[in-house]
Amino acid sequence: MTVLNVILFLSFWKRWKPSDFGQPAPLHQVVKAVNNRTSGCVDLVWNFGSVTPFPYVWLRDSCLCPDCFHPTTLSRSLRIDQLQVDIEPQSVQNDSAAQQLVVTWPDGHVSRYPHQWLRERSFAKRDVKARRKQLDGPKTVLWDRATMDRHLLHVDYDRLVGGDLATLHDALHHLIVYGLVLVRKAPTDFGAVEEIGETLGHVRPTHYGKTFRVASKVDANNLAYTANELAPHMDLTYYEYMPGVQMLHCISQHIGDGGESIFSDSFHVAEVIRARRPDLFHLLATVPFEFADIGEEAESRSRCRFHKIHERTMFCIDEDGNITQVATNNPVRSYRLNVPLELVKPMYEGLRMFNDLCRHPDNQLTFKMDNGDVAVFNNRRVTHGRLGFTVTEDSQRTLEGGYVDWDDIMCRYRIVTDLLRERP
Numbered sequence: 001m002t003v004l005n006v007i008l009f010l011s012f013w014k015r016w017k018p019s020d021f022g023q024p025a026p027l028h029q030v031v032k033a034v035n036n037r038t039s040g041c042v043d044l045v046w047n048f049g050s051v052t053p054f055p056y057v058w059l060r061d062s063c064l065c066p067d068c069f070h071p072t073t074l075s076r077s078l079r080i081d082q083l084q085v086d087i088e089p090q091s092v093q094n095d096s097a098a099q100q101l102v103v104t105w106p107d108g109h110v111s112r113y114p115h116q117w118l119r120e121r122s123f124a125k126r127d128v129k130a131r132r133k134q135l136d137g138p139k140t141v142l143w144d145r146a147t148m149d150r151h152l153l154h155v156d157y158d159r160l161v162g163g164d165l166a167t168l169h170d171a172l173h174h175l176i177v178y179g180l181v182l183v184r185k186a187p188t189d190f191g192a193v194e195e196i197g198e199t200l201g202h203v204r205p206t207h208y209g210k211t212f213r214v215a216s217k218v219d220a221n222n223l224a225y226t227a228n229e230l231a232p233h234m235d236l237t238y239y240e241y242m243p244g245v246q247m248l249h250c251i252s253q254h255i256g257d258g259g260e261s262i263f264s265d266s267f268h269v270a271e272v273i274r275a276r277r278p279d280l281f282h283l284l285a286t287v288p289f290e291f292a293d294i295g296e297e298a299e300s301r302s303r304c305r306f307h308k309i310h311e312r313t314m315f316c317i318d319e320d321g322n323i324t325q326v327a328t329n330n331p332v333r334s335y336r337l338n339v340p341l342e343l344v345k346p347m348y349e350g351l352r353m354f355n356d357l358c359r360h361p362d363n364q365l366t367f368k369m370d371n372g373d374v375a376v377f378n379n380r381r382v383t384h385g386r387l388g389f390t391v392t393e394d395s396q397r398t399l400e401g402g403y404v405d406w407d408d409i410m411c412r413y414r415i416v417t418d419l420l421r422e423r424p
């Protein structure tokens with residue numbers, strides 16, 4: 001367990017033990033509760049003037065009593081088969097002294113809901129939209145090279161893994177907003193990636209092991225293990241659940257020309273394509289490429305054969321048209337292109353345009369990592385690659401890499417944000 005994990009574990013207990021899940025600061029109060037049998041809702045009239053309806057079935061489902069809500073697991077124990085969908089309350093009362101809505105059900109069961117708790121779960125369209133937006137965390141900022149030259153965050157390895165919450169918060173925040181952070185002064189041994197991964201979330205194993213080593217190998221089973229140039233790409237596009245974040249630790253850098261790392265913001269590039277060639281943007285957002293990785297990993301502890309295949313569009317967009325994920329990887333792009341004949345050439349046009357924009361000097365960030373540098377980047381957004389180099393006897397370029405998923409990173413971000421907010 002890392003130092004940070006101990007801090008987070010202790011703070012978890014400090015946070016949750018005394019909680020009764022219902023007594024936060026009284027920001028909003030209900031002045032009147034109206035049982036509206038026509039709409040099947042309890043309408044709450046608030047002290048700030050608005051009226052918000054809460055459906056009967058939702059209220060019954062959301063009872064916070066110890067029979068319906070398990071107090072130590074902090075989860076619902078009421079089962080759906082115990083829920084009557086067309087239930088109606090026997091009576092509804094506003095307990096303004098306790099700042100609670102009190103609902104009595106036909107079987108005598110009584111549910112009490114703190115006003116503020118209900119306020120935070122309102123069904124008003126604006127509130128629902130704001131809550132969903134909040135789930136994504138801070139807003140992303142698209143970048144080109146000039147922007148990233150100004151905003152690339154460098155964090156000190158010891159501070160990051162040593163439990164400094166402000167450093168961890170900065171790193172996580174930048175990772176969410178820009179998708180790229182550089183950790184510096186890590187020890188030049190294998191293992192630093194695992195430490196960083198367990199600090200940001202949890203290391204996610206793949207068929208290349210818990211972490212993987214990048215050095216040129218004879219009979220390489222992955223192009224990364226050669227000295228060739230690697231075009232901008234995302235890793236593991238053949239996994240349905242493509243890793244969220246990648247860490248690449250430079251243990252020993254190639255001496256001499258070549259070996260520079262390259263990064264670009266594919267969300268920015270995709271927006272350029274959308275503006276200049278909406279037809280290609282639409283194609284890349286709707287027609288999939290297939291990706292495959294087939295071979296054997298002798299160095300992983302489990303010495304496994306792998307045969308991964310997944311089909312996905314290069315761009316994923318949400319219901320509002322925002323880009324949520326980009327995936328491309330030329331070496332593992334399958335030779336099977338499962339598309340109508342007339343789309344073949346435009347698909348290549350799209351691939352080419354995407355690649356050329358990522359490589360354009362205005363968009364591409366290029367720097368040679370020093371020994372002890374660890375690039376941490378959003379593997380679903382920021383393309384990475386490297387310039388080719390020549391392996392010599394006295395120069396061996398060695399990196400260690402690993403992955404962390406966004407679920408764990410966002411989880412840690414929320415906890416660290418709360419801890420810093422609660423600091424005296």
Ligand SMILES: [Fe+2]
Nearest residue numbers: 224234235384
């Ligand atoms: Fe890669």
Ligand SMILES: [Zn+2]
Nearest residue numbers: 063065067068
């Ligand atoms: Zn109950």
